[in-house]
Amino acid sequence: MERSLINLLKTCAVSPSLGRSAMAVHGSAIKSGFITRPSMQNRIVVAYVKCSLMVCARSVFDEMPQRNAVVESAMISGYSRCKKFDEARQLFEGSKEPSVVCCNAMISMYVHNDREVEGLNLLRDLYSMGVKPNEFTLSVVLLGCSNLEALEEGKQIHAFVTRGGFSLDLAVSNSLISFYARCGRMEHASFVFYHMPDKDVYSWTAMVTGYAQNGRTGDAARLFDVMPQRNVVSWNAMICGYQEQEDDEIAMEMYVRMLRKGQLPTSSTLSVILKCCVCLLQFGKALQVHDQAIKLGISSNVFVGSAIVDMYAKFGCMVDSQKAFDEILEQNVVSYSALASGYAQNGDILVAADLFNKMPEKNLVAWNFMIAGYVHNGLQIEALDMFSDMIQANVQPNQFTLSSILNACASPQASRNGRKVHGYAIKVGFDFYTTIGNSLITMYAEQEDIVSVLAVFKRMQQYDVVSWTAMVSAYVKNNRIHEARQIFETMPEKNLISWNTMIGGYLQIRNSSETDEEKYLALSGSSADALELFCKMKEFEIKPDHFTYNCVLVACASIGTLQQTRSIHTATITRGFDTDIGVANALINAYGKCGNSRDAEHVFNSLVNPDPVSWNTMITGYSQNGQGHKALQIFHRMCESGVQPNHVTFISVLSACSHAGEVEKGWELFESMSRDYGIERGQDHYACMVDLLGRAGQLCEAERLINDMPIRPDTVVWGALLGACKTYRDVDIARRVAKNILNHESINASVYVTMANIFADAGFWDDAAELRVRMREKQLLRSPGCSWIEIHNRKHSFLAGDKSHPEWNIVRMMLSTLYIHIKEDNYILDVG
Template identity: 35%
Template sequence: MSSTVITVTTQTTTHNPSLPFWPTTAPQHVLRADRAALLIDKSKTVNQLLQIHAALLRRGLEHHPILNFKLQRSYSSLGRLDYSRTLFDRTHDPDVFFWTAIIHGHTFHGLHQQALLLYSLMLTHGVEPNAFTFSSILKACSIEPGRALHSQALKFRFDSDVYVRTALLGVYAKVGDVVSARHLFDTMPDRSLVSLTAMITCYAKHGDVDGARLLFDGLEMRDVVCWNVMIDGYTQHGRPNESLDLFRQMLSAKVRPDEVTILSVLSACGQLGALELGRWLHSYIKSNGILVSVNVGTALVDMYCKCGSLEDAHLVFDRIINKDVVAWNTMIVGYSMHGLSQDALELFSSMCTLGIHPTDITFIGVLSACSHGGLVVEGRAFFHSMKDKYGIEPRIEHYGCMVDLLGRAGFLDEAYELVQNMKIEPDSVIWGALLGACRLHGNITLGENIAEFVFANGLANAGTYILLANIYAAAGNWNGVAKIRTMMKDSGVQKEPGCSSIEVDNMVHEFFAGDMKHPNSKEIYLMLEEMNGWLKAHGYTPQTDIVFQDIGEAEKEKILGVHSEKLATAFGLITTGPGTPIKIIKNLRVCTDCHTVTKLISKITGRKIIVRDRNRFHHFVDGSCSCGGYW
C-alpha cells in the first residue's frame, strides 16, 4: 500500500455526525492512503463516499489507483452506478480489475446488455479477462452469448475454475439445457455448494424435482439457499406436502429460514388449504423477528385467502405499510374467490382513489368478482375500461372471465360472439367456459357445435370430453355419452380424479372418490350412513341425473354417496368437536349433489362448512351457501 499522505481540512460548520470516523475539530487532520482506503470500505451511505471523494479531489488524488478502484466499487455497491461509471471513464488505462469491477456493477444492477458491451470493449482495448471477469459477465448471459463466452473461457483456460464453471452451469440451467449443465457438473474437479445448488435449481425449475432431491440428499452441508431451492421446487411443481415436510426438516437441522423460505412455505400452505399450519408459520415469523415486508405480508394475505380465513387476510392487509399494487391485487382476488363481489369492487375503487394504477392482474380479480356475482353490466363496463381508460390490452384470462360471466348469466350468443371476435386465439379454457354455460342452460345444439370445432382443431382436453358427456347425460342421450367415452379411450384421455383434503390437528388428510385407504375408513363410512339417514329425514333426493353412466338408480346413488368431499366431511364430523368449522379443499368443481348435501349437513349439524373448489369458495351456514347457487 502506498504511503501517500492525504490532508483533509474540515470546518466545524460542515461536521457530519453520521460519520463517526470523520474529524470533528477545526484543525487540519492528516490521513495516509491506507486510512483513506479503510474509510471508503467502511462507508455505508453515498453521502459518506461523496465527502471522502471530495477530500481526495482537493488533494488531486482521485487517480490514485487503489483509492480510485475502491471508490468505483463502493459507489456501485451503494446503488450509484452512474458515479462509478464516470470514475471508470476517467481512469487512465484501466487494468482487468477495473474492467471486471465495472462489468460486475452492471450485471449486479441487471444492466446485462451494457455489461456485455463493456466486456467487448475490454477485449477491444487488448485487456485479457480473468476468472473473476468470466464469473461476473456470465451472470448477464442468455444462452447464445453464454455459449460464446464458454468458448472464450476455454481459450483463456479458465473453464476449469470452479467459479467460472458454476457460472457456466447457471447459464445452461436457466434455459433448461440439463444435458450441458450436468456435463459441466460431472466434470468439475471440485464441486462447491454453489455449483450443487445451481444443479439442483436446474432440475427443480425444469420438472425433474426427484432428480434434484437426489442431489440435495447427497449434500454433506446445506446452506439456506440450497434448502430454499428444494423447498420452492416442490411448491412450484404442485407438491406442497413434500415442501412442508422439507421445511420441517430444515427447522430440525437448525437452519434459520429467510424471506425466500417463508414465501415458498406460505405458498405451499395456500395450495393445501392448511390454515392451522399457515397460522403457525405466521406466529413463527413474529416470534423469530423475521421482517414482515410487503412481499411477506402479501404472501400471508394470499395464504389466508386460499385457506378460507378472509378475516385474517384482511387484518394482515390493513397492517401492510406502503402497499404496492400486488398487495391490493391479492386482496381483491381474495374477495373475488370468496364470492364477496361488492367488497372486491369497493377495494378496487379505493385503490384507484389512492392513485395506484391497476394492472392486468387487477382486472382478472375484478372481472372474476363480477362473474361470481352475476354482475353483467358492471363486468362489461370494466372490460371496456381496461383499454379505453387504463391502456391495458385484454389477455386470454380477461376474455375467459367475460365468457364465464356472460355464459353463466345466460347470454350465450353474446359470449359466443365475443369468442369469435377475440383478437387472440381462444384456448381450451375459453371453449370450456362456453361448453360449461351450454351444460348449465341445456343448449345441446350450441354445445355440440363448439365441441365439434374444439375436437377438429386439437383444442380438446379432459374437461372438454367431460362437459360434453354431461350435456348428453342431462338430456338422456346415452348413445352420445357412450361415444364420448369411446373417444376418450381412443385418445388416451383420462378424467382427473376428484380429490378433497381436510386439515385436522395440523395434518392434511386427502380423500379420493370411494376411498378406502384411510386408517379411519370404517368410522368414516359409518358416519356416511348416519349422514344419509339425516339427509333422507330432511327430504333429500340424490341428483342421479349428473352421473353420466347408463346404470341403475341404485348404482348411481352409490357413486354419488362416496364423492371425495362427502368423505372429507364425514371425517371432519368424527374428528372435530361440535360447532367447529370444517374446511375442505377440492381439486375440481363441486358437483350440484354435493353442494346440496353440504348445505343440508351445515343446517343439521349447526356447523359452518367451507369448501374451496377449483372455481371459488363456498361458505355453508345453516342450510345456505355464500354463492347463492351461482357458481
C-alpha cells in the same frame, strides 16, 4: 551554513510537496561549494527521492564519486514508488558491492508490487553475492510467501530462521505467525506464538487476525478476551473477521463494545461497519456511521468515502452516493468503481459506462464491475464485448471476471458463447477453481444441459457449499426434484441458501399431468414436502429469511392449510419479517386461499404503504371467497389512494363482479381498462367477462363478445361459456362452443365430459352415448373427482375410486354410515 542546508533538506524529505524547495537548497549547495561533500550529496538525493523527483535524484547520484548503501537503497525505493522497476534493477545490478540494505530494498520492491517470485529468487542469490540476510530480509520474504500462499517455501525460511538464531527476533516471529495464518495453518502459527519468549501487541493481533481470517472466530474471540493489551488493529481484526463470516450482527456488537472501551475507529473500521449495515439492511445505522466519519474528519478519506458511496448505492440512494463521491479529496479507481458499480446495479448502466471511460486508471476490479453491471442489466452482448476489450487491453481476467461472463452466457441462446468461455477457462487453467466450476454448473443448468452439469461437477477438485447448492438448483431447474433432494440430503454442509433452494424447488415443479385433479395432487404433495423441509430446517437451527417465509406461505396457500399459515405468521412477527412487503403479501395470499378473509384484512391493514401486489391479492382473496362486493370496495379504495391498477387487478375485480352478479359494473370496468388506464385487454379479461355474462344467463351476449374479440379466443375463454351452457342447458350454443374448443384441442377430455352431461341433462341420451363411445375410441379418460381435508396440520387428498389411502377401511366404514343416513333422509341418487 552547511548545517542549515542539511536541516532544510531534512524538512524537504519529510514533505513530498516541497520539491521546489529541495531544488532551491540544491542550488544553494552548488553556489556555496558544499555540493562536493558526500554528506550533502546523500541528503540531496534522499530529499529528491522523497519528493518523487527521480530524474533530479539520479543526476546527483551519478555524479557522486562515492556511494553508500543508504543512498543506493533510497534510489531503489524511489524507483519502486514510481513503478520504475527496470531502472531500480539496473541500478542494483550496477552496484559494485551490493549490501544487505540494497538487497532488502530490492526484495521489498518486488514483494510490494506483485512480483514476489522475483523477490524469492533474489533471496536465493544472496549468498552467491556474499550478502547475509538479516531480520528485515526474512520479514519481507515471509510477507512475499504469505501473498503467494507458498507454504513449502515459507517452511524452508522458517527452518533457516531457527538455524540462524533469528527465532528470538520479535518482528521475524510476528511475520511467521502472519505467514502461517495466511496459508491456513493456524496450528503452526500457534506453535510459533506460544514458543515466543516475548510477545507484543502485534504478536497477539497477528494470532487474532489469523483465527478470524480462517473462519475460527470463536478461537479469535477467546484469544482477544485475554490479550494483555489491545490496539485498534486488534479490534478491526475481530470486526472484520465476523463480517467476513457473515456474522454481521456480532460484528456490530463488537463495534459498539470497541466504542465503549474508548477506542476510536479508523477508516478500516468504518468501512467494514458500513458493509455490515448494508448486509443487515440497517439504513438508519449506516447514516449514524456516516455522521461519525464526518465528526472524525475521515469521511473524505478515499477508503471511507468509497465505502460511503457504496453504502448509499446499495440502498438505492444514488443522489447521496454521488454527493459522497464528490466530497472525496483524492478520488481513485476504488471510489470510481464504487460509484460506477452503484449506477450499474441501480439500472443506470450508461452513466456507469461514462464513469468507467473517465477513470484516470482502470484496474481489474474496474473491468470486473463493468462486466458484472452489463450482466445485471441483461446486456449480455455488451458484457461479452467488454470482456473482449479487456483481453485486448492486456488485462488478465480472474475468477470473478469469468464467473460474470459465464452468467452472461446462461441463456440457451448464448450456449455457444458459454462453451467458448468454458474453453478459455480450461486453456488458462481456471476451470479447476471452485468458483468457476460453480458458475459453469449454473450456466449449463440454465441451458438445461444436465450432462454438462455432471461433467463439470466431476471435474472439480474441491467443492464448497455453493457447489452443492448449484447442483441442487440444476436438478430443480431440469424438473428432477427427486435427484435434487438426494443431493441435498448428502451435502456435507448446508447453509440458508441451500435450504431455500430445496424448499423453493418443490414449488417450481413442472407437472406433466393432464388433469387438474392430478396436477393438484402433485402440487399438494410437493407443497407438503416444502413444509416438511421447513420444519426440518428449524431442527437444524437455520434461521429462515424473507425468501424462506415467502416459499412456505406459497405452499400453505396452494394446499389451504390455515393452522400452518397462522404458525408461520407468528414466526414472522417474532423474527421481524412481518413488516417485509413481500412476506406480508404472501400472508395475505395464504389467508385468502385458506378462506380466512379476516386475518388477510388484518395483515393488509397493518401495512404502511401497500404496493399494487398487496391490493391485487386482497381483491383476489375476496373474489375467490365469494365476497365480490368487498372486492369492489377495496378496488375503489385502491384507486382513491393513488395506486395505479394493472392487468392483474382487472382480472381479480372482473372475477369479483362475476361472483357478485354485477353485470353493469363489470361492463363499466371492462370498458374503462383501455379508455382510462391504457391497459390492453387479454385472454384472461375476456374469460372473466364471458364468465360474468354466462353466470347471469346472458349466453348470447357472451358468445357475441367472443366473436367480436380482436384476438383469437383460447380454450379458457370458450370453456367459460361452455360451463354456462351446462348451467342453463343451452345445447345449441354448447355445440358451437365445443366445436371451437376441439378445433384447438381435439383430445380435450373435459369438453367431451361436459358435453355428455349437457346432453344427458337435456334428455339427448343418444348424443350423450355417442360422445362416450368417441371418448373410448380416442382413449380419453375422465379424470376422477378429487376432495381433500386438513386434520392436525396435515392435508389428506382423495380421488374417486381410489383405495390407496392407508386408512381406507376406516374411510369405507364411515362412507357406509353416511349412505345409511342419506337413505333415511329419502335422498334419491340422480343416475342420469
